[in-house]
Amino acid sequence: MFLAWREIKYSKTRFALIIGVVILIAYLVFFLTGLAYGLSQENRMSIDKWEADGIVLADESNLNINMSMFPKGQIDEIEATEKASLGVASSVAQPAGQNDEDSKVNVTFFGIDKEEFIFPEVVEGEEFSADREVIADISLKEEEGMAVGDDLSLAGMDLTVEIVGFTENAKFSVGPVLYTNHSTYQQIRASGFGEREEEIISAIVVRSDSEELADVETNRDDLNVYSTSEFISNLPGYMAQVLTFGLMIGFLVLIAAMIIGIFIYVLTLQKSSMLGVMKAQGISSAYIARAVIGQTFLLSFIGVFTGLGLTLLTGLLLPAAVPYQNNFIFLAAITGLLIIVAVAGAFFSVRTVVNIDPLEAID
Amino acid sequence: MKLIELKDVKKTFQDGRKMIEALKPTNFSVEQGEFVAVIGPSGSGKSTFLTIIGGLQTPTEGKVFIREDKFSELDEKDRAKKRFNEIGFILQASNLIPFLTVKDQLKLVNKIEKSKLDEAKVENLLSELGIDHLMDKYPSDLSGGEKQRAAIARAMYHNPTVILADEPTASLDTDRAFEVVEILARETKKEKKATIMVTHDERLTDYCDAVYTMKDGVLTKNHKK
Ligand SMILES: Nc1ncnc2c1ncn2[C@@H]1O[C@H](COP(=O)(O)OP(=O)(O)OP(=O)(O)O)[C@@H](O)[C@H]1O
Ligand SMILES: [Mg+2]
Numbered sequence: 228m229f230l231a232w233r234e235i236k237y238s239k240t241r242f243a244l245i246i247g248v249v250i251l252i253a254y255l256v257f258f259l260t261g262l263a264y265g266l267s268q269e270n271r272m273s274i275d276k277w278e279a280d281g282i283v284l285a286d287e288s289n290l291n292i293n294m295s296m297f298p299k300g301q302i303d304e305i306e307a308t309e310k311a312s313l314g315v316a317s318s319v320a321q322p323a324g325q326n327d328e329d330s331k332v333n334v335t336f337f338g339i340d341k342e343e344f345i346f347p348e349v350v351e352g353e354e355f356s357a358d359r360e361v362i363a364d365i366s367l368k369e370e371e372g373m374a375v376g377d378d379l380s381l382a383g384m385d386l387t388v389e390i391v392g393f394t395e396n397a398k399f400s401v402g403p404v405l406y407t408n409h410s411t412y413q414q415i416r417a418s419g420f421g422e423r424e425e426e427i428i429s430a431i432v433v434r435s436d437s438e439e440l441a442d443v444e445t446n447r448d449d450l451n452v453y454s455t456s457e458f459i460s461n462l463p464g465y466m467a468q469v470l471t472f473g474l475m476i477g478f479l480v481l482i483a484a485m486i487i488g489i490f491i492y493v494l495t496l497q498k499s500s501m502l503g504v505m506k507a508q509g510i511s512s513a514y515i516a517r518a519v520i521g522q523t524f525l526l527s528f529i530g531v532f533t534g535l536g537l538t539l540l541t542g543l544l545l546p547a548a549v550p551y552q553n554n555f556i557f558l559a560a561i562t563g564l565l566i567i568v569a570v571a572g573a574f575f576s577v578r579t580v581v582n583i584d585p586l587e588a589i590d
Numbered sequence: 591m592k593l594i595e596l597k598d599v600k601k602t603f604q605d606g607r608k609m610i611e612a613l614k615p616t617n618f619s620v621e622q623g624e625f626v627a628v629i630g631p632s633g634s635g636k637s638t639f640l641t642i643i644g645g646l647q648t649p650t651e652g653k654v655f656i657r658e659d660k661f662s663e664l665d666e667k668d669r670a671k672k673r674f675n676e677i678g679f680i681l682q683a684s685n686l687i688p689f690l691t692v693k694d695q696l697k698l699v700n701k702i703e704k705s706k707l708d709e710a711k712v713e714n715l716l717s718e719l720g721i722d723h724l725m726d727k728y729p730s731d732l733s734g735g736e737k738q739r740a741a742i743a744r745a746m747y748h749n750p751t752v753i754l755a756d757e758p759t760a761s762l763d764t765d766r767a768f769e770v771v772e773i774l775a776r777e778t779k780k781e782k783k784a785t786i787m788v789t790h791d792e793r794l795t796d797y798c799d800a801v802y803t804m805k806d807g808v809l810t811k812n813h814k815k
């Protein structure tokens with residue numbers, strides 16, 4: 228580290244430029260990770276909020292909750308440790324009295340029972356107690372400026388609902404969720420499917436005490452139980468999005484390794500006559516190689532952590548509408564990965580160091 | 591005691607189909623406290639001779655002993671280790687690491703050995719060489735003579751058995767060159783080293799105990815004037 232530090236201190240500009248490049252790459256990687264995580268959260272947040280182990284859907288729905296539909300009464304036939312009925316319907320909501328395009332919001336209604344476990348925790352206002360009252364995701368307040376007591380009209384329906392409370396982390400398909408009771412849900416759903424005599428629901432969310440939902444039994448051929456993780460990975464577009472971001476991040480990490488590797492390689496080549504002199508003086512290749520690796524570690528450490536700091540700072544300054552979200556496990560993993568990969572890139576130069584002939588230092 | 595000893599050392603290079611005998615079979619030794627000069631025309635084999643003694647290359651035949659230890663028989667890694675501990679190299683120029691101050695050039699030795707910097711020794715050595723005021727300067731801020739003196743300090747600091755200098759005065763004017771050679775001679779006597787200096791300049795040999803001439807790979811001892 229002695230040589231590594233002294234050299235960085237001596238050639239400040241050169242190393243500042245290299246660190247600058249590392250910072251930019253790290254910043255990009257971290258930021259993309261935050262965006263990818265934020266977006267995936269907006270797809271699944273409301274599902275994670277259930278803290279459920281599985282979900283029962285109609286067999287013919289192909290794991291698409293929007294296509295799943297069965298009578299609410301069938302919940303009685305299902306065996307599970309805990310179960311909750313859920314109706315899902317997407318809609319377009321707009322503050323009552325307004326009719327400009329900008330004020331329209333894509334929302335998802337969750338029809339639920341107040342006594343069941345998926346009922347959300349209200350952070351502002353109160354729980355719904357009558358028909359046409361909803362608990363909304365807090366993003367409607369933060370991003371759309373709505374408040375408790377506001378009425379929302381629903382597109383294509385002669386129906387308004389009133390926000391009575393807000394809850395956190397309730398997003399589904401990158402839009403806010405509105406929780407309402409089953410009878411309101413039936414009205415909303417009916418507008419799409421026509422009047423029905425019996426109440427219908429989309430799914431039954433279950434908790435289970437045993438591994439792999441072994442104790443959950445649907446007792447019907449036309450209902451199937453799926454694990455929550457299987458359900459999430461089959462959300463429309465979810466896997467495609469996660470894979471796209473994953474690939475981009477993976478490539479960026481690789482590119483970072485290559486860029487740092489090439490920088491260090493060029494620096495090593497430039498220094499080769501000096502390194503020859505050092506070897507002539509009996510300084511071992513191992514010591515010189517350690518200095519090269521140590522220097523790469525210092526450069527990437529400084530660069531990656533500065534990039535991380537900048538990302539966290541940007542995260543604070545971003546408007547709420549950007550789906551950026553920090554996940555400290557991911558950030559820590561990417562930090563570690565970037566540094567490891569950069570140091571691995573420097574190993575490329577070790578061969579050069581070993582091959583330098585001290586004889587070249589003479590003459 | 592013979593600090594450097596060569597027994598029937600020979601070096602040949604393969605150049606295409608031709609064999610070049612850069613160093614003909616040579617017997618040679620340097621005693622403790624002895625300062626030896628090797629002069630000779632370009633291409634005569636002086637550097638080959640010096641680098642074989644320093645273990646930078648191995649002889650084709652024969653053996654090199656440093657402080658009566660077989661040196662040329664060691665493998666590359668052990669030779670590097672012994673070189674670090676026993677041999678101080680002083681080269682033409684650019685012998686110093688550009689991003690280390692004069693003091694740090696010496697400190698590097700401690701860093702490699704994982705020992706502490708001997709402040710008193712550094713002060714002593716540098717003031718003896720007349721460069722103690724340049725301790726915190728980088729090589730680029732030093733004159734040619736100051737650089738060579740710093741290189742001598744670097745070579746001496748580790749208290750080597752042997753000092754090998756390949757044209758240490760090549761980049762210096764006559765006055766500076768004499769100064770540097772005088773310092774080398776003085777340190778050899780005082781610290782009881784064995785020193786070999788390769789040079790083009792015959793006038794510099796006044797300070798030496800023995801002068802050898804290299805010609806076409808043959809080393810012969812000059813008779814004292
Ligand atoms: N690695 C090598 N391969 C082939 N020939 C070599 C090699 N090293 C040296 N020689 C040859 O050996 C001879 C002696 O070279 P050496 O470098 O020892 O000369 P020198 O006396 O130091 O010359 P100078 O005064 O110019 O430095 C030269 O003819 C040179 O071409
Ligand atoms: Mg030479």
